Amino acid sequence: MPGSITGTIVDPTGAAVAGARVRISHGDQSAEQEALSGDDGQYSLPNVTPGPFQLTITLVGFTTQASSGILRSGENYTVPQIAMPLATAVTEVRVVPSRVEVAEDQIKAQEKQRVLGVVPNFYVSYDHHAVPLAPKQKFELAWKTTVDPVSFGVTGAIAGIQQAQNDFSGYGQGAQGYGKRFGASYANFVASTYIGGAILPSLLKQDPRYFYKGAGSKRSRVLYAIANSVICKGDNGHWQANYSSILGSLAAGGISNLYYPAKNRDGAELTFENTLIGISESAAVNLLQEFFIRKLTRNIPNYEPVSP
Template sequence: MSGQHMASWAIKFAVASVFTVQFAFGQQTSPSVPQSAEQTKQAQQKEDSQRMLGVLPQFAVTNEKHPPPLMPRQKFRLCYRTAFDPVEFGVVGFEAGISQANDSFSGYGQGASGYGKRYGAAFADQVSSNFFTNFAYPVLLKQDPRYFRMGQGPVKRRIGHALAQEFVGHKDGGDATFNWPTALGALTAGSISNTYYPAEDRGFGLTMTRSGVALLYGSLGGLGSEFWPDISRKLHRHKEKLPAGDQTQKK
């Protein structure tokens, strides 16, 4: 399967699956939580604009303690925007380059063809992972796919909170529960990858290993989601304190 075909497969898979899940759960309603349309709109706009370093999307992060639950269509929007954000195409390209440099998935070979296959596989991985983690399982299990920032408190406690969020999720109603969408999403996406990875990189053991690594990276990613706003504020304040001449020189 060529890299172009893999990317095409990932897009078609996401679109087809969306219609299937929406048809089955189109009538699902979110729990009744007092909220105004304006509050919901403002919260959504804020989350939609969140980016680490002004580049990397953080659309699945909420700063609210009790945010309004996401409707199925909002979960799909989160999935789509995260998977197909323009930055992601560059990230996937970088991952494919590292993979080729290390000769990972050697069955794909080298050269332009090998790079294309690695790019297609990496793109398919992130689309399927996003689909199951941010949309399909959250809709099926009525759970919120977002990361809930603690935002304040002792640093050690916030670190523990960030690392645990990969396993401690939230129901649409707000109650804490096991993060099934993340665990099942990693396993499902890992299993699907066996359809396009080289033969020597397939199998139950490798699937479980990759799923575990994905969960580990997700936990570490929680640290960025938790502390980046604090870092960003400090950098901004430091810049404001600099004399105008110093700011001009730094530019």
């Protein structure tokens, strides 16, 4: 003889839950039945086949609940009160890093690049599509370069060579002469790095880095490396004349006249000549970067070479 099943649905506070769908199943013994809870939270399932049953209670906004029991023939079975917890809200939050944050991660990786694990190789990006640097990051890269211990060591070596050759003879010899040469050489390095690598690139919105090509024919890579002595990437991603580097060399040469001995100061003509020499040196360094230095540089991020 069929029986009936009744019960009440409440929320975590004990308040009645209306509209909850109560579905009863008996496995494969009979068809499923269902009912909705009323305003008082109560539900009723009449004419239920006796035997084991499973209740499933669902309602949007609440966690699905289940209850089971055994209905005897002709029994009016009352299910213990069922409390439905509120469903945990699932919110998808997609965090997209800003361009500045992406660039920060990229230059942090670049600052680990060292030739033979020693000599800084910070101003080279092996990601041809690297995000442009913000002005603050351009100054950060210049700062990291100028205060690196290796930079002081190289400056000391240059000053030693100059002293041995009696370059800038107005400085004299001895410890005092060496100190002046060291100071002048370091001042040149700092001026050219900050002016050509941070100040002008920030003002002119240009990227001071060399972007490694690494793909294509040898001829295309040679031409690319040489061209990058006079062109650079703008912060807009387009190639343009490298005013930052060229004007930076001129400015650094002019500033050096403030501290070189009077008899060793360059005139305007020599300053321009040195700028042209600097462009040639930049082309030579770019060729080394393109074909040799990458093989000797450690801690390079794993980027695929991409033709521009």
